[in-house]
Amino acid sequence: MSSEYELTDNYFPDLDSRWSELTSDESQPDPADAFVFKFHSVDEQLGPDQRWSTWLDVERGSRGPEPRPSWVVTEQAAIDTELGVLKTGKEADVFLVERAVEAIGDNPAKSSLLAAKRYRTEEHRSFHRSTSYVEGRRTRNSRDSRAMQKKTAHGRSVAAGHWAYAEWDALNRLWKAGVPVPYPVQIDGIELLMEFIDDGEGGAAPRLAQVRPSKELLGQYFEQLRGGMRELARAGLAHGDLSPYNVLAQGDRIVMIDLPQVVDIVGNPKGMDFLMRDCHNMATWFTNRGLEIDDQELFADLLTMVY
Structure with missing residues (x-):
C-alpha cells in the first residue's frame, strides 16, 4: 500500500484534545434542563351561576360535528357562566351561557356565547300533542317505550331525553347538509348546547x-328559506312546526330553530300533512309582507327533492 495512506501517530494531532473537550463536565447538558414544566394556578372558586365546562365530560359522539367553527371552546379549564334566560316554554327553557377560558401561558383567552336548551322532565306538558310527530320513530328499550306510553314519571324523564336527542340528531344532520341551523356544540342528558x-x-x-x-x-x-326546506326534503324530512316564530332573522340571513319534532316525510303517515303545513305557514307570512308565495307551488317544489 502506498505510504500516503499509512496512518501515523501524528495523523490526527488534535484528536485527544477534542475528545477531552467533548467529554468534559462543562460540555454535558444538565439532565434537569430536558424536562421543564410550567404550571399555572387556576382559581377553583366558582360563583353560584358557574360550573366547569362539561365539554370533556361527554363522550365524543355527544360533541358537535367536525370541522368545528373556530369559536368553539374546547379547553378543559373553561368555565360556563349562566347569564340569564332567553326563552321559557312548555317543553324546554333556553338560557344564555358564556363558555370562557383565561389566558394561560402562550394560549390567549377565549370565549363564546351559547344557547343552553334544557328540556323539562316531569314538568313536560306537550305529550298530548306529540304522538303524531313521533310516528315512524322507534325506541330501542322496550321498558322505556312502555313507560313513555303509560306516561309514568320514568316515562316522562325518558321522553324529555328523547326530545333532546331528537333535536341533537336533527341539528347535526342539517348542519352537515348546509341547512341554516345553529351549530350544535354538545349534548349532555337533557341539556343541549348550541x-x-x-x-x-x-x-x-x-x-x-x-x-x-x-x-x-x-x-x-325567502330564497334562503326555500333552500333550507329543500335540503330538509332532500334528507326526507320536514321541520314539522315551521312558522315565522321558529325562524330567526340575523341581519341578512335566516336561521331555523326548534327542531325536536322534525318529521320523517315518508316514514310518518302524516309526513306530507306536516310538510304542507310548513309550506302554508311560511307562504302566508311572506305573502302578508308583500311577497306573493303560493303554498301549493312551494309544496310541489319540495316534493321533487323527496322523490
Whole structure:
C-alpha cells in the first residue's frame, strides 16, 4: 500500500484534545434542563351561576360535528357562566351561557356565547300533542317505550331525553347538509348546547315574525328559506312546526330553530300533512309582507327533492 495512506501517530494531532473537550463536565447538558414544566394556578372558586365546562365530560359522539367553527371552546379549564334566560316554554327553557377560558401561558383567552336548551322532565306538558310527530320513530328499550306510553314519571324523564336527542340528531344532520341551523356544540342528558344566534349588537336575534324587512331583503329571506326546506326534503324530512316564530332573522340571513319534532316525510303517515303545513305557514307570512308565495307551488317544489 502506498505510504500516503499509512496512518501515523501524528495523523490526527488534535484528536485527544477534542475528545477531552467533548467529554468534559462543562460540555454535558444538565439532565434537569430536558424536562421543564410550567404550571399555572387556576382559581377553583366558582360563583353560584358557574360550573366547569362539561365539554370533556361527554363522550365524543355527544360533541358537535367536525370541522368545528373556530369559536368553539374546547379547553378543559373553561368555565360556563349562566347569564340569564332567553326563552321559557312548555317543553324546554333556553338560557344564555358564556363558555370562557383565561389566558394561560402562550394560549390567549377565549370565549363564546351559547344557547343552553334544557328540556323539562316531569314538568313536560306537550305529550298530548306529540304522538303524531313521533310516528315512524322507534325506541330501542322496550321498558322505556312502555313507560313513555303509560306516561309514568320514568316515562316522562325518558321522553324529555328523547326530545333532546331528537333535536341533537336533527341539528347535526342539517348542519352537515348546509341547512341554516345553529351549530350544535354538545349534548349532555337533557341539556343541549348550541350556537347563540345574536343580532350583531350583543342581543338575541329577533324572530322572523318580529321584523319588517325591505322588499329586497324579503326576497333574500325567502330564497334562503326555500333552500333550507329543500335540503330538509332532500334528507326526507320536514321541520314539522315551521312558522315565522321558529325562524330567526340575523341581519341578512335566516336561521331555523326548534327542531325536536322534525318529521320523517315518508316514514310518518302524516309526513306530507306536516310538510304542507310548513309550506302554508311560511307562504302566508311572506305573502302578508308583500311577497306573493303560493303554498301549493312551494309544496310541489319540495316534493321533487323527496322523490
